[in-house]
Amino acid sequence: MPRVLLSPLYFVTEWLIRRPLGAAITAAERADLPNTLYNFFAFGPDHKAGIVPTIFVDFGFNPSIGVYGFWNDAFFKGDDLRVHVSFWTDDWIGASLVQRVRFHNKDSFQLKLLGVRRPDHVYYGNGPSSLESAQSRYGEDKLDFGALVDVLPWRSSKIDVGVGLRYASFRDGHFGHDPGIVEEAAEGAFPLPDGFVSGYTAEYNDILLALDSRRPFPADGSGVRVEAQAEQGNDVRQSPASGWLHTAAGAGGFWDVNGNRRVISFSVLTMFSDPLGPRPVPFTELVTVGGDTPSPGDFPAPMPGFFPGRLVDRSAAVATLRYKWPIGPWIDGSLQGAVGNVFGQHLEGFDTHLLRFSGAFGIESDSSPDSSFEFILGFGTETFAHGAQIDSLRLALGITRF
């Protein structure tokens, strides 16, 4: 009986998929097509260069398709080039070019040029109590060129020192039926954020110091990490000069339950953004919580159950409890719960009733810092004061996000 019930499925898998695909791939292999494809996608001396198609879908945003390229030992041994281009229609395009020179197989010097034009960033207003119903869209054009020295002195500790130039301009955005930021501001949901009209061009300098006692795979993943980060930026378009100072500090403990990379961690992260000079900090240089972009250092992304850019203000505090475990070669699963929110200057207005909860389940690859697979299913809640009901769902998956 089950065989009868499943016969249509069997027909599809066996006769519409497996056999035709087998015949096609076999014929292609006999025609040496894999070699041709391999030589197309991987080339250069010793096939150290190659290109990989990418796709990323973050529900609630435009998806992207693109190409990721690598070239190891490009101009000399230890010189790695990475290029990534993604797009979706003509108003969403991103490109990055990274040249990373490795020393002693661990330390590196990196040059990075990044440009992004996309119309679908979200903005809900600043502050811990911004409303999901105020969701609006803005477009951004951004160029960022930076140099970074990355030194790994001991175990997973690191010292990063960077300098760069960043340009950003903004416009009204669109995605689906969401209102643009201008329309939403006109309806009084929030004022147009600082810097939206004028944009900015800033030089920046940053430093990250992290003391991390964890050892690399396959050693036990237990350890502690303490890190501090600071970035000072100056908007060179403004007169008098105006700028900001980002600072962040975090501490966490990691307990490898059985010494085999089943790691429970608890971390606390605080982030601040303060103006330098009379002008307010442009809204995209404020502290942001949400999305799965890693924190400035190497702690879990703060509150990935929210959309990227969901919570914006002058400071943030997030505590994260996370469990990460291996589910396959280079693939980890993770479960995490985080409590936190954004607040005013130096956590002004911090109140435990204003905290939100974010929960997320994720699968991610850890084979490369530049290109990865990730899947995340998460949710975020309203503030505890408003009942902490779930008001944000997040689903994203793909290969190599931009």
Next chain:
Amino acid sequence: MSRWIPMLLVASSACAASDRAFPLREPVAVDTDLHPVSVACRPSPTPKDPHNVSCAPDVYVSPIIWDGADNLLFRPLSEAVGIERHGEAINANSLDEVPDSAWFTNRLGGRPIGTEELSRGACSPALILDPDGSADGTWLIDHGKTDGSSPGFRVNIPGKGKYLFKGEPPDQPERPSAASIIGAAAYNAVGFNTSCEQIVYFRPSLLKLAPGLTHQGNFGAMEPFDQKVVDKILADSPHRGELVRMQASAWLPGYLIGPFGYTGTRRDDPNDVIAHDDRRELRGGRLLAAWLDHFDAREQNSLDSWITEVHTPKGNPSASPGHVVHYYLDTSDCLGSEWAWEEISRRLGYSYVADWGDMARDLITLGIPQRPWDRVRREHGMEIFGFFNVKNFVPDEWKNEYPNAAFSRMTERDGAWMARILARFTPEMVATLGGMAKFSDPRKTAYLTSVLQGRLDKILERYLTRLSPIADAHVVGTDQLCAVDLAEMHALRPAAAFRYDARLSNGVALPVSHSADAGICVTLPHVAADGGSPDDAPGRYARVEIGDGVARGGIVAHLYDLGATRGYRLVGLDRPEP
């Protein structure tokens, strides 16, 4: 009168045996697939001869990408939704054994093999290389090795023939060649067809490179195969003084027609009528692969050869009639080969490279259960063996790098059959296998020998204690059914645990005699007289079940009593699952 009582009891039992499972005939000892067959001739142009005509099965070019993708994803998916069920192997004979065939020859399972024969493997004396007796420049490199993980080249040696010389990656020196030699010897001893493999220490001046050669890797463009490439292969290979250590594989005889698949049959070989995944030797091969950790047991590491019966002066090797011989090739991954990535290497032997079941289990259980690849460690000083060990080895959970249909369908009976063969490897033979590695460091030989013995012991413990380990059943004289208990022979339990019990199907107990070498004999009362009823009359049929007190299941011997003069004839053996 008293002598008639047991006879009557037995006779009543025999008469009740209307379910005669086995007819009165000799078990199939040799398959007919070694008989010559003819294949339709057709044009088969080759680069050397555009007018070539082949009367052999087509050359099968195994699709390496599809084979991996199909076995990892599409075949299991299709079989799952098709709810495919596979029963027992269909080529076992009435004695629960595998007949000799184009695939398999009963060697170790059928007779004792000495250490000299074991170490010779498939090499005839004429194939043994003699580097000391060869002149410089006489070993002609005429082809670059085109694929696989090991670099190498083909050498044409006067008076010997062609050999594939394989070098060794520097990260596990001496292990790949040791694995090839030991693997081939073990496979050959068990009964599979293998190539002649040998470790050769030779002076590089023996080699001469033919000009204009090219080679191609698994993927990639054709590149010159020049002296620089050869020098690098030689430089990366282990050395003993000025001598270079390489592994030499003798070219197989016949017309090579590509690998055999682990499912279905080769359609253009009239002899190939049993689906390969239903062949016991291929299924049971999983245990042998597990013993040696031959995780790379996939179709690309096999080869079929057409052996023509037409012996003409010009000698077209693809002429009909002929027959196909099936070979196992390349066991260089055995004994702890590692991939370039530790994440994969730790899982080899325990999980497929993309194991959806293991991944789902680890995902759902949040990784709480510790897995074997979490526990494996390299032994200090024995790093060339990677994660090849005894401690973490669980015979029935062993996996190769991606699913192999025949391995996946191995049943308890298939495994027990292979275990009964592996049980013939004595400690002396295992030590011989270890010594064949010719390691520079004797401690590695000792370590390897201990690991091989330990893994073998685990296999025997697992597969000789469920189904009956009683083997070699045969009738001695006219009324003695004798056999050997392989579990007792290997002392898998204390001697006192082996308590033999033999009964007829009606429950009548039979006397069992027991010898110190784990031999047993059951005395059978005659159930039929000379003459009278036909030999295959139901009244002559008897079933005897023997238990050893250790294995969960017993063995059932099916016999015909042809009378006191001609005695009993053993026609069938059954090892029912408990």
